[in-house]
Amino acid sequence: xxxxxxxxxxxxxxxxxxxxxxxxxxxxxxxxxxxxxxxxxxxxxxxxxxxxxxxxxxxxxxxxxxxxxxxxxxxxxxxxxxxxxxxxxxxxxxxxxxxxxxxxxxxxxxxxxxxxxxxxxxxxxxxxxxxxxxxxxxxxxxxxxxxxxxxxxxxxxxxxxxxxxxxxxxxxxxxxxxxxxxxxxxxxxxxxxxxxxxxxxxxxxxxxxxxxxxxxxxxxxxxxxxxxxxxxxxxxxxxxxxxxxxxxxxxxxxxxxxxxxxxxxxxxxxxxxxxxxxxxxxxxxxxxxxxxxxxxxxxxxxxxxxxxxxxxxxxxxxxxxxxxxxxxxxxxxxxxxxxxxxxxxxxxxxxxxxxxxxxxxxxxxxxxxxxxxxxxxxxxxxxxxxxxxxxxxxxxxxxxxxxxxxxxxxxxxxxxxxxxx
Numbered sequence: 001x002x003x004x005x006x007x008x009x010x011x012x013x014x015x016x017x018x019x020x021x022x023x024x025x026x027x028x029x030x031x032x033x034x035x036x037x038x039x040x041x042x043x044x045x046x047x048x049x050x051x052x053x054x055x056x057x058x059x060x061x062x063x064x065x066x067x068x069x070x071x072x073x074x075x076x077x078x079x080x081x082x083x084x085x086x087x088x089x090x091x092x093x094x095x096x097x098x099x100x101x102x103x104x105x106x107x108x109x110x111x112x113x114x115x116x117x118x119x120x121x122x123x124x125x126x127x128x129x130x131x132x133x134x135x136x137x138x139x140x141x142x143x144x145x146x147x148x149x150x151x152x153x154x155x156x157x158x159x160x161x162x163x164x165x166x167x168x169x170x171x172x173x174x175x176x177x178x179x180x181x182x183x184x185x186x187x188x189x190x191x192x193x194x195x196x197x198x199x200x201x202x203x204x205x206x207x208x209x210x211x212x213x214x215x216x217x218x219x220x221x222x223x224x225x226x227x228x229x230x231x232x233x234x235x236x237x238x239x240x241x242x243x244x245x246x247x248x249x250x251x252x253x254x255x256x257x258x259x260x261x262x263x264x265x266x267x268x269x270x271x272x273x274x275x276x277x278x279x280x281x282x283x284x285x286x287x288x289x290x291x292x293x294x295x296x297x298x299x300x301x302x303x304x305x306x307x308x309x310x311x312x313x314x315x316x317x318x319x320x321x322x323x324x325x326x327x328x329x330x331x332x333x334x335x336x337x338x339x340x341x342x343x344x345x346x347x348x349x350x351x352x353x354x355x356x357x358x359x360x361x362x363x364x365x366x367x368x369x370x371x372x373x374x375x376x377x378x379x380x381x382x383x384x385x386x387x388x389x390x391x392x393x394x395x396x397x398x399x400x401x402x403x404x405x406x407x408x409x410x411x412x413x414x415x416x417x418x419x420x421x
Contacts, residue, residue: 005109006190006222007072007095012104014065014090014246064090065246068104074189075220077212079227079237079254081261086243088226092116092194095224110189110222113139115179124168128159128178131167135182149185156207157181177204184211191215194226209236230258231396255398259300262395269391270297282383283322283348283375284314290371290392293358302397303366303413307359309390318350323376326357329388330411331368342379365413368393 065087072078080088093099095106096114121138122131132153136146154163157177159170167175183191191212209232215221227233233240233254240257242250250260271289278285291297293306301307315322325340341347341355348355370391375384 003109004073005071005107006074006076007070007109007224008107009068009070009095010105010107012065012068012091012094012101012106013063014087014094014099015061015102016064017061063246065094065101068243068248070241070248070251072222072224074109074222075216076239077216077223077225077237079225079233079240079257080243081226081228081230081233081240081257082243082249083261087246088243089116089194090246091243092192092224092226096192108190111140112190112192113183113186113188114192114194115176115183116192116194122167122175122179125166127166128154128163128170131178132182136186139183139186139188141186146186153178153181153185156185156211158204173204180208180211184208184215187219188221190222190224192224195228205232212236229396230262231398234258234396234398258395262300262393269388272390278384278386280384282315282317282320282377284316285375285384286312286314288312288373288390290390293361300395301392302395303364304362304397305394306361307364307394309357309359309371311353311355313348313353313355315348315350315353320377321379322348323379324348324355325374325376327372327374329370329372331370333370336369336411340376342376360415362413362415364394365408365411366394366396367411 068087068091070078080091082088090099092114093116094101095108096112096116098114098116121135123134126134129150132150133143133146136149137143154160157174157180159174159178162170162174167178170178180193183193193212212223212225213236216223223236225233225237237254239252240250240254240261241248242257242261250257270291271287273287274285276284288309288311289297290301290307290309292299292301293308295305309326311324313324323340323342325338325342327338328336330336339357341357368391370388372385372387373389374382374386377383
């Protein structure tokens with residue numbers, strides 16, 4: 001393993017049997033032991049199914065992870081993302097040596113500290129002070145080293161008044177604050193964080209993200225970060241690993257990993273080619289699409305993108321003045337606003353028309369939007385109306401560490417001019 005690598009994962013797989021512990025019979029246990037003694041593969045590995053929790057299967061065996069390969073360099077922050085049940089927590093438990101892989105190998109360079117669940121590694125009857133020293137010892141720190149960091153840990157966690165109180169009386173937020181402070185300040189070579197920051201408040205999340213960035217950039221340590229907050233992932237991580245049904249769907253540039261993840265569960269109808277469906281005596285609507293400006297409809301639209309709406313329409317009768325009018329509805333079906341090129345005194349001409357409307361950068365908030373199209377003749381007669389003709393989502397964009405990483409209220413994010421005298 002190269003000296004510049006912190007983690008190397010090769011062919012890691014994890015097999016579980018649903019609803020049971022062990023194989024369920026002495027015959028199966030003996031069969032597995034006999035194969036293991038002869039250095040042969042577990043015979044039950046061949047019957048495992050892919051970890052798709054939405055589909056029923058005849059097999060009792062399921063691959064929680066299957067053939068996972070990746071490397072992480074020293075000082076790198078890797079974001080691990082995916083839907084619930086994709087295998088993220090299983091992977092981190094294997095990396096943290098809480099459970100062992102069924103197949104494959106893991107190589108770690110240095111000490112690893114994990115924060116996988118609220119209160120992991122804390123004894124409820126012990127005080128915060130006692131748990132700090134106990135966790136430090138587990139991480140391989142000497143007592144004098146822990147003492148030097150103690151005040152800094154308590155101050156970062158914000159639990160000075162409760163440090164001599166048993167942690168069973170701590171709230172979940174206080175537990176996660178103390179757990180993160182211990183893991184981040186006792187100088188592990190590899191820090192593993194699994195979605196626990198969702199418990200903390202906004203102020204603490206900013207402190208944690210700033211601390212993780214400092215750990216990787218200034219201290220050259222490695223961070224594995226699991227979160228469903230895509231703004232935090234994009235802001236903090238160098239690369240992204242996207243898991244789907246226990247398998248690697250994408251490993252590489254974090255922006256693309258997040259875009260692929262967000263498109264997984266998003267119902268979208270961003271591009272439509274209509275053929276002859278919308279051919280009428282006056283016009284033929286050939287296609288309609290919405291996308292991030294300068295990109296095709298395969299890219300997820302984030303909150304910082306300008307948005308293009310493009311239409312291709314043939315006009316066969318120039319006696320009538322035709323205009324396209326759009327209405328944008330939110331995910332609850334409520335109309336937000338209407339817009340039309342008629343307000344710009346632009347009309348459609350006879351023959352082919354390529355129509356583009358540009359919504360400014362940062363105008364729409366995150367959420368799902370539905371577009372209704374109407375064709376108006378001579379500015380007074382509606383001759384065509386198609387509700388929800390396009391459906392698209394706006395997702396979280398990249399923000400600076402220390403900025404608000406949650407969703408702002410409302411559906412639009414207008415940027416007004418301000419003056420201070």
